[in-house]
Amino acid sequence: MQNSFQKLDPVNWDTEDSPYGEEMEMYRQTVRTYFEREVEPRYREFEEKGVPRNVWRKAGEYGILGATIPEEYDGPGANRMSIMVAAEELGYAPSGATAGSFIGTDICTNFLVEFGTEEQKRKYFPGILSGEVIQAMAMTEAESGSDAFAARTTAVRDGDDYVINGSKIYISNGSKADLIFACVKTDPSQRAKGMSIILVEGDTPGLTRRRMITQGYKGGDTGELYFDDVRVPVSNLLGEENKAASVFVNTVALDRLQIVARSIGAVQRAFEMTLEHCQNRKLFGQRLIDFQNTQFVLAEMEIEIRVYRAFYNSLLRKVADDTITDAESSMAKVWLCELEFRVLDQCVQLWGGQAWMDDHPISRMFTAARVQRMFAGASELMKATIARRYV
Template sequence: MRRSLYEAEHEDFRETVRAWAGKEVVPFHDQWERDGIVPREVWTSAGAHGLLGMDLDERHGGGGVRDFRFQAVLDEEVMRIGATGLGFGLHNDVVAPYLRDLATEDQAQRWLPGFCSGALVSAIAMTEPGAGSDLQGITTTARRDGDGWVLTGAKTFITNGINADLVIVVARTDPDAPGSRGLSLLVVERGMPGVTRGRNLAKVGLKAQDTAELFFDGVRVPAENLLGTENRGFAHLMDNLPQERLSIAVGAVAAAEAVLARTVEYVTGRTAFGRPVGSFQHSRFVLAELQTEVTIARTFVDECVRQLGAGDLTPVDAAMAKYWTTELQNKVADRCLQLHGGYGYMDEYPVSKAWRDARIQPIYGGTNEIMREIVGRSLGL
């Protein structure tokens, strides 16, 4: 089905991304998978090519265009080549809106130029060892002390956690407030005493993505590093989670399209019993079903992107997009691996990496169980 989401300027940007990635990412990503991290110079190269902070103010080095379609193009191209080590989606789609909408002018001048150039890598620390999708269970605390805060606690599964220079930490600033109340966003910068980076966690997939533990032991955070309104952190999170979940959905559909295209190519050339694997009715039926479902997913996600741009995307629509597309991504990867036979289980074939990388998608950004709960409650149930 012909897409109508993008205009000429977005497709021009896509060509820029492809040219950059073909030179700076594709030849090296296998090594980054073995290393467990993407080198810092990749970030500065991306910044120099205008791939970071596209919707941030030009005064601070950003693209100056608030149009999520540019981020979506980058997300699609990253997933098309399987470059899951690049933490650009977290940087651009998740962290940037907090800085764009909540930072004071002083904070913007301090942080945004580096954010856009790639000299400053960002992360957001919500998840704790005992609190994942249940953000109300956060136990990391920030206690007022003089002209700042004293931050104590632990976070885990933090994307960009090893490379990050700036981490937005969700902490409890009012211990007497119930549930989700009393949370605030504090920006922790590299070099602050008391911050310890734990393990670069070994994972099933996303091998090149630095996913880390972070520990805060009496970290003094200056008052001017409060992002947004004190004790309104949960509301700030709720404002930005729909875009985060849409970003995951965009990547999920692009990944499904990529592995499906590679599989069609594989079964066309691979023979069994003297004929191409793709010529068997079972293979055709499986691929026909997957192609149909991926096309439906693409159509829905494109409409969600349009609605985000118009300010109309609801948390419910974002939840539907996130849970359905990530489960489809896993289904497509699994069925495509099966069509590869034993070769699909070998690392030398990209389908095996696609299968491993897909598994986290229904978990982060809010588990798909939580997404179903959001949709179910919207029905008055």
């Protein structure tokens, strides 16, 4: 079974077994077909109004959403590797650089699978599977990004309700989401120990939002959310009060790794496209690939991508066993996202001026690569997480 990495095989690439297994490779093909047929031809439309709802519903029809929803709730019941596969394909599709996190926020489904009440699961799973319910994880605030537990948005108990006040910023799918996983302070005297996750539906009175204009991910529906006496029932609490950290504990590594998966998909696609370009582009009476400099640059890229893939594959096995540590996922996030940026930078150089034009896929992928080093844990924060074990 070959995956996309081995398919590029321009130089007798190894044909090692897929780290995902046969079933997940079939899932990958479905996700790839979805991107090729439903997203790639339309991505320019996303810039103005974000990803249209019918593109989400199509994802539902292809059966690629909510992959971890158990069969007893009419879901596919796939394991967490499905999140990595979908993320790789999001990176592999050049339109992913415009769509932003898009179906990547399906990682929130995992919170519901692991911590949702029966009522929450029955209510939201059908819409998640069909693409009717778009999800968003709302943690970041203007004054607290990396220092997430310094959040100031509060949820105060009032009878059988929580009343939420505050705001969230830079939230992927935030301007459109129907189901917002709001990370709020239920005990403002505490940091992590005062945080809870509360489900807020998109049409709840008191919730307003605006779509933010971004440098890359232009269609990513990145949003700023304002909570003004937003009242939701106590039954919307996800997991236990003041225990958001225990909800995140299993998912933080997964979230970082799905960012890494996106960068793996992106570098592989960028390499494939750039190699083909160099083989076709003629200048000074020869092909661009005939210059030794081009050959060396591509050879270095191939070496880095191979090493990159080997490290990633080793961590995938730990995702499957649920043994991946915070430090390991942080190492992957730092190194692989920095590498993605370097590779895309070299690709831009080989493509020349056309890769500086906004609608060129390599241009968009280059811009998208920049955010990978900042969000879901900036590289410096990741290094601090790794180094915490030394002192």
